[in-house]
Amino acid sequence: MKRQIPLIITFIVGIVMVVQYFIPRQPFAGLFDTFNRWFLIIAVFALLLGLMNLVRLHANKLRRRNKGWGYSVVLLGGLVATIFTGAKWGIGTGTPFNYIFVNIQQPMGATMFALLAFFIASASFRAFRARNIDATLLLVAAIIVMLGRVPIGNILWNKLPLIADWIMTYPNTAGQRAIMIGIALGTVSYSLRVILGIERTYLGGE
Amino acid sequence: MLILFIISSLSISALDTPNDAGGSVTLKFSYPFPFISGEIMRREEGKEFERMVAVSPSDTYWIDNSVEDGVKYYYQVVLTTEEGVVASEPASVISSPQWFHKGRTTMLIVVLVVCGLILFFIRQAKGGKGLYIRQIAGLEAVDEAVGRATELGRPVMFIAGIMDIDDLQTIAGITILRRVAKKAAEYESQILMPTSRSLVMTAAQETVKEAYYDAGRPDIFNPNNIFYLTDDQFGFAAGCDGIMMREKPGAIFLMGSFYAESLILAETGHSVGAIQIAGTAMPSQLPFFVTACDYTLIGEEFFAASAYLSKDPLQLGSLKGQDWGKAMFLALIVVGTVLATFGFTIIKDILMVQ
Numbered sequence: 282m283k284r285q286i287p288l289i290i291t292f293i294v295g296i297v298m299v300v301q302y303f304i305p306r307q308p309f310a311g312l313f314d315t316f317n318r319w320f321l322i323i324a325v326f327a328l329l330l331g332l333m334n335l336v337r338l339h340a341n342k343l344r345r346r347n348k349g350w351g352y353s354v355v356l357l358g359g360l361v362a363t364i365f366t367g368a369k370w371g372i373g374t375g376t377p378f379n380y381i382f383v384n385i386q387q388p389m390g391a392t393m394f395a396l397l398a399f400f401i402a403s404a405s406f407r408a409f410r411a412r413n414i415d416a417t418l419l420l421v422a423a424i425i426v427m428l429g430r431v432p433i434g435n436i437l438w439n440k441l442p443l444i445a446d447w448i449m450t451y452p453n454t455a456g457q458r459a460i461m462i463g464i465a466l467g468t469v470s471y472s473l474r475v476i477l478g479i480e481r482t483y484l485g486g487e
Numbered sequence: 488m489l490i491l492f493i494i495s496s497l498s499i500s501a502l503d504t505p506n507d508a509g510g511s512v513t514l515k516f517s518y519p520f521p522f523i524s525g526e527i528m529r530r531e532e533g534k535e536f537e538r539m540v541a542v543s544p545s546d547t548y549w550i551d552n553s554v555e556d557g558v559k560y561y562y563q564v565v566l567t568t569e570e571g572v573v574a575s576e577p578a579s580v581i582s583s584p585q586w587f588h589k590g591r592t593t594m595l596i597v598v599l600v601v602c603g604l605i606l607f608f609i610r611q612a613k614g615g616k617g618l619y620i621r622q623i624a625g626l627e628a629v630d631e632a633v634g635r636a637t638e639l640g641r642p643v644m645f646i647a648g649i650m651d652i653d654d655l656q657t658i659a660g661i662t663i664l665r666r667v668a669k670k671a672a673e674y675e676s677q678i679l680m681p682t683s684r685s686l687v688m689t690a691a692q693e694t695v696k697e698a699y700y701d702a703g704r705p706d707i708f709n710p711n712n713i714f715y716l717t718d719d720q721f722g723f724a725a726g727c728d729g730i731m732m733r734e735k736p737g738a739i740f741l742m743g744s745f746y747a748e749s750l751i752l753a754e755t756g757h758s759v760g761a762i763q764i765a766g767t768a769m770p771s772q773l774p775f776f777v778t779a780c781d782y783t784l785i786g787e788e789f790f791a792a793s794a795y796l797s798k799d800p801l802q803l804g805s806l807k808g809q810d811w812g813k814a815m816f817l818a819l820i821v822v823g824t825v826l827a828t829f830g831f832t833i834i835k836d837i838l839m840v841q
Contacts, residue, residue: 299598302591303588303591303594304587305507305584305585305587306509307509310584320653324684324685327684327685327686327689330685330715332685334688335715335716338714386719389722390719390721393721393724404753404779408777408778457770460770463785463786463787466787466813466816467768467786467787467809469598469605469809470601470605470790470806470808470812471658471793472655473605473606473805475658479609479801479802479805480662482661482665482797483661483694
């Protein structure tokens with residue numbers, strides 16, 4: 282029963298979600314949004330579960346003075362401070378919660394995002410080494426596209442932006458669409474396996 | 488005379504809005520002459536006209552979403568011109584909900600054909616027919632990666648993307664997790680799995696626990712190794728990077744739905760010398776994984792992973808059906824391209840979905 286009930290629910294919900302796409306009238310019309318709302322409600326409760334897991338793990342780490350316990354102090358301190366300020370003074374502009382969000386959380390997120398530029402440079406350096414014909418083609422295409430997208434490319438040769446656009450519009454788009462068709466069919470096939478209960482590994486079964 | 492011309496050329500048509508849930512009427516009107524102000528009037532059977540909305544010369548249609556199904560309504564467009572006030576002939580309409588979205592007929596046919604093909608080959612596989620499936624290097628390397636991490640005495644790290652359990656890619660990632668966890672259990676290795684969503688954490692804990700039971704090593708399963716970090720995208724990336732730098736995993740699996748954090752994770756994993764296998768159906772992130780990881784499961788390979796790893800004939804049958812679907816689309820693309828080259832866009836028109 283532990284397996285069968287989730288499989289039955291998956292089957293019914295899967296079929297209903299497919300059917301509602303083709304039937305615009307009620308009660309089918311609002312089903313997609315209704316199910317999404319239900320999911321959000323469940324997810325909110327699950328968030329508490331995640332929070333409890335996080336607190337328990339780091340509290341244990343702190344109590345046992347495990348390696349890296351200092352990070353747990355920062356995490357728990359940050360968690361308590363954010364929840365306390367939000368609960369006591371609200372989350373509007375000018376509140377301590379907002380201060381924490383704007384001056385700590387946002388800059389830290391932006392810093393992580395900014396790291397991407399350096400990671401792209403290091404990854405590109407490895408990818409663009411002309412080890413074989415494929416890598417050489419990649420290198421040449423990348424140089425043309427990069428130069429074609431900056432003003433100096435146009436100064437060097439005014440045809441470079443046009444070639445770069447052609448590469449992006451035709452070979453690149455064609456490749457992307459081929460992958461997307463494969464993904465779409467893979468999604469249909471996988472969904473069907475899940476709906477029919479053929480694929481049940483995610484429930485903990487073979 | 489001019490007024491008569493204006494009245495005769497002023498027209499309004501009302502129709503039940505197609506492919507909707509009811510409660511809606513679409514009005515189309517034309518007035519090929521200038522006017523000072525205009526209004527749409529509406530009345531129910533046996534009642535007086537009431538003003539609904541003002542129209543300007545650039546308006547050609549209006550959708551009335553305030554109607555009741557099954558009630559007959561009359562609409563009229565009334566214009567004030569320099570010659571006087573003129574009104575169109577009333578147009579009547581009854582709104583009703585539709586049972587089928589006609590704009591999605593092609594989609595329904597495609598879904599039925601593709602699903603039919605998949606079910607046909609699943610049935611064939613049930614009958615015991617052997618099916619060939621090409622080798623996928625990334626999946627062949629799963630055991631090797633776990634083995635290597637074990638040899639190095641390092642843990643295996645698994646990241647199932649940053650989306651929730653309602654994302655199909657997350658579910659596909661968790662199916663691969665089971666195989667990885669089982670192998671890790673057989674090798675008595677530990678698996679670390681930070682998650683970005685609580686529901687993914689609970690599903691993953693259950694999956695890994697079952698895998699350790701299956702491998703006969705429930706004693707070494709540690710639920711604390713599958714833990715929630717944060718829902719925040721870059722907070723999660725920072726947390727995972729920190730774990731990578733501190734724990735130095737021997738193998739890293741990046742299987743699921745990823746966005747801008749993909750390269751941040753993959754490059755950090757590369758920097759700690761881990762063997763990395765990635766799988767995603769996000770076309771924009773695939774180049775990053777191809778560049779930074781040792782193996783990448785590209786789109787459909789990622790979804791095929793569970794069938795490939797389990798060798799279950801029923802699942803393999805679905806892959807065969809999927810391949811036939813691909814062949815069908817390929818044929819449509821070739822025929823459509825040739826026809827479009829000669830100016831016939833029939834295939835494109837048929838495949839348009841509203």
